[in-house]
Amino acid sequence: GDSVTQMEGPxxxxxxxxxxxxxxxxxxxxxxxxxxxxxxxxxxxxxxxxTKADDKGSNKGFEATYRKETTSFHxxxxxxxxxxxxVYFCALSGRLGGYQKVTFGTGTKLQVIP
Amino acid sequence: DSGVTQTPKxxxxxxxxxxxxxxxxxxxxxxxxxxxxSLDQGLQFLIQYYNGEERAKGNILERFSAQQFPDLHSELxxxxxxLGDSALYFCASSGGTGSSxxxxxxxxxxxRLTVT
Numbered sequence: 001g002d003s004v005t006q007m008e009g010p011x012x013x014x015x016x017x018x019x020x021x022x023x024x025x026x027x028x029x030x031x032x033x034x035x036x037x038x039x040x041x042x043x044x045x046x047x048x049x050x051t052k053a054d055d056k057g058s059n060k061g062f063e064a065t066y067r068k069e070t071t072s073f074h075x076x077x078x079x080x081x082x083x084x085x086x087v088y089f090c091a092l093s094g095r096l097g098g099y100q101k102v103t104f105g106t107g108t109k110l111q112v113i114p
Numbered sequence: 115d116s117g118v119t120q121t122p123k124x125x126x127x128x129x130x131x132x133x134x135x136x137x138x139x140x141x142x143x144x145x146x147x148x149x150x151x152s153l154d155q156g157l158q159f160l161i162q163y164y165n166g167e168e169r170a171k172g173n174i175l176e177r178f179s180a181q182q183f184p185d186l187h188s189e190l191x192x193x194x195x196x197l198g199d200s201a202l203y204f205c206a207s208s209g210g211t212g213s214s215x216x217x218x219x220x221x222x223x224x225x226r227l228t229v230t
Contacts, residue, residue, distance in 0.1 A: 043118075045221065046219075093218075102208075
């Protein structure tokens with residue numbers, strides 16, 4: 001079945017450091033890939049997405065590229081801020097039978113210190 | 115604002131009791147998903163509905179049940195509660211129709227359940 005593997009956290013970075021959170025996936029067909037972010041006390045919200053191979057999703061300075069050859073969708077940001085401290089979830093979505101199937105990774109907690 | 119409404123925000127109850135969590139999906143979304151998030155932050159998929167029909171089941175205990183009503187709101191019923199059921203319960207919705215098998219999920223802010 002489908003699966004998503006994320007790097008384990010927590011990840012602790014200083015402000016303005018470069019961020020990479022690794023995500024790899026296993027899936028049949030041609031899924032779409034997503035990054036969601038969960039700030040403390042809130043639900044998950046969509047950060048960015050990519051729907052086909054070589055697509056790059058971007059939002060709020062974050063980027064991720066859909067790499068079919070390496071089955072990866074790593075999240076990057078050039079300069080993190082304290083306000084980026086949150087839990088980040090990688091996810092894939094596709095079709096199973098007649099309905100949408102969504103698979104989440106386990107989440108990676110990011111802590112940015114001033 | 116995701117457009118997904120969950121009530122109540124907090125619930126404190128005793129072991130052995132039964133509670134009902136409610137979710138109103140984003141306007142126009144036909145699919146509803148329920149997730150449980152424990153303190154170690156992982157998201158456990160419980161169950162999925164599409165337009166009133168159950169479509170997929172995850173790690174949902176037999177003590178738990180859910181349904182989606184004709185107006186598309188959904189309820190998650192938790193019975194014979196145990197201490198280990200204390201967690202955040204999230205509802206999410208998506209379009210999920212036709213070619214939109216890749217629609218993003220829209221999450222509510224969750225219901226925090228504490229079983230004492």
